[in-house]
Amino acid sequence: MDEAARSFRTRLERAWERSGGFLCVGLDPDLPKVRACVPDSDRPILEFCRSVVDATADLVCAFKPQIAHFAAARAETDLEALIAYIHDAHPGIPVILDAKRGDIGASAEQYAREAFERYGADALTVNPYLGWESIEPYRREAGRGVVLLCRTSNPGSDWLQEHPAGDPLYLRIAREARERDAGDLMLVAGATWPRELAAVRREAGDLPLLVPGVGAQGGDPAAVLEHGADSRGRSLVVNASRSVIFASVGPDFREAARASAQALHGLLRLPG
Amino acid sequence: MDEAARSFRTRLERAWERSGGFLCVGLDPDLPKVRACVPDSDRPILEFCRSVVDATADLVCAFKPQIAHFAAARAETDLEALIAYIHDAHPGIPVILDAKRGDIGASAEQYAREAFERYGADALTVNPYLGWESIEPYRREAGRGVVLLCRTSNPGSDWLQEHPAGDPLYLRIAREARERDAGDLMLVAGATWPRELAAVRREAGDLPLLVPGVGAQGGDPAAVLEHGADSRGRSLVVNASRSVIFASVGPDFREAARASAQALHGLLRLPG
Numbered sequence: 001m002d003e004a005a006r007s008f009r010t011r012l013e014r015a016w017e018r019s020g021g022f023l024c025v026g027l028d029p030d031l032p033k034v035r036a037c038v039p040d041s042d043r044p045i046l047e048f049c050r051s052v053v054d055a056t057a058d059l060v061c062a063f064k065p066q067i068a069h070f071a072a073a074r075a076e077t078d079l080e081a082l083i084a085y086i087h088d089a090h091p092g093i094p095v096i097l098d099a100k101r102g103d104i105g106a107s108a109e110q111y112a113r114e115a116f117e118r119y120g121a122d123a124l125t126v127n128p129y130l131g132w133e134s135i136e137p138y139r140r141e142a143g144r145g146v147v148l149l150c151r152t153s154n155p156g157s158d159w160l161q162e163h164p165a166g167d168p169l170y171l172r173i174a175r176e177a178r179e180r181d182a183g184d185l186m187l188v189a190g191a192t193w194p195r196e197l198a199a200v201r202r203e204a205g206d207l208p209l210l211v212p213g214v215g216a217q218g219g220d221p222a223a224v225l226e227h228g229a230d231s232r233g234r235s236l237v238v239n240a241s242r243s244v245i246f247a248s249v250g251p252d253f254r255e256a257a258r259a260s261a262q263a264l265h266g267l268l269r270l271p272g
Numbered sequence: 273m274d275e276a277a278r279s280f281r282t283r284l285e286r287a288w289e290r291s292g293g294f295l296c297v298g299l300d301p302d303l304p305k306v307r308a309c310v311p312d313s314d315r316p317i318l319e320f321c322r323s324v325v326d327a328t329a330d331l332v333c334a335f336k337p338q339i340a341h342f343a344a345a346r347a348e349t350d351l352e353a354l355i356a357y358i359h360d361a362h363p364g365i366p367v368i369l370d371a372k373r374g375d376i377g378a379s380a381e382q383y384a385r386e387a388f389e390r391y392g393a394d395a396l397t398v399n400p401y402l403g404w405e406s407i408e409p410y411r412r413e414a415g416r417g418v419v420l421l422c423r424t425s426n427p428g429s430d431w432l433q434e435h436p437a438g439d440p441l442y443l444r445i446a447r448e449a450r451e452r453d454a455g456d457l458m459l460v461a462g463a464t465w466p467r468e469l470a471a472v473r474r475e476a477g478d479l480p481l482l483v484p485g486v487g488a489q490g491g492d493p494a495a496v497l498e499h500g501a502d503s504r505g506r507s508l509v510v511n512a513s514r515s516v517i518f519a520s521v522g523p524d525f526r527e528a529a530r531a532s533a534q535a536l537h538g539l540l541r542l543p544g
Binding site for chain 1: 300302338340341343344346348370372373374375376377378379380382383385386389390399400401402403404405406421424425426427428429430431432433435436438439441444445514
């Protein structure tokens, strides 16, 4: 059985073991900063991201490239090359493509092709606003993961996601995901909302959670472990983007990124 | 005052007057079908879409390219060229880029750059699940429109959007959009749900609605006019994609697309 044919969950579990922790590094290559880091490169986004990947690969259970930063810079071919590079140079580390797609029917099928065939991502973030039928097209390719937005990390996420008070939307999504899981689903639940993170965990059983918001957004890693871990103290993928990749905006960005990732890795270890 | 500096609303109103109706043609270039239509082209997606645009431009108030079909085919440069072509060959017809983006902070800013700077779209569809703060980054470029998903056309849209029974999510979005509008907001409300379309119209005042679901999805144009029009009998952009662009899948696709668009145009005329 080759690696891609295993379920996404199995690959994630191996990645937790291998890295010894829950850290995920988000690759959001903001172009002006990237240019300051690799001033002489003719493919700065690709070179910058590859360098960060190499500097942090032994510390992470996943990488999460954010597609808007590539698309705004007309750098789709850099994203293709980056994901191929991660699979090639660091096999076994899942790549979660953060694109927050969401559409119906034929359009959803095309987004699935974009993420899984074109880019070769292991998992894709998906926005559930159009309902469960809009999520199914992403689940047809064996071995890929679908990461549903549930309770996002931003300050204004409560406006829709907490509505209504008794049975808020985000818990509805968490419950349904637990019921429908086939080893391929995850939920986004922000580190900035520890109480809501605990509520998601209660509804989601042992489903893995992608937790943004530590690092630049100020979420507390210890609170994430306390409120977000599953019954075995696991099932977390805790993302930090800017606080790692732009720990220094200059030629020493590699060393600074590694130091920042090491510090977070130390706070986000597997139990035992 | 040049065209781009006017508010999106003003440009849409002119486009209604010029075309005499509410028809929008959706450009979803499914590659196998496109190849059957233009078998000898070396840029089939671009040639196909340009031909449909030329065959229907006098009948439409907007064009709506759906980005997943371009992205899955690695055809971003075709999408750039197509939108530039529409602005050049058919000035004054707004282009609504259907990408259903939705993210926070820096990522939302990058999506706005992708849609408005890179592609030159007049408006972008945006998913509101992350809350109002996630919508604001798209509103900073003067003269552009933001089209919020409200009550989508698919059968399973009720699962989240109708929750809870008393004050469903989609009406919450409609109310807030009306309050916050500055001539740049629109709402998606599907033709397949006439009662819900009427409810959106009640909450949204005279905000323009983008109405998918006539054509292949079976929504009734007369019901859209009855339940969706504003107090002046206007403010509708009624989209048909496949039923127009693939009315024939073969070398006569231009004539067939025009005939299909003409029939729909006749059912979606401005009053008076």
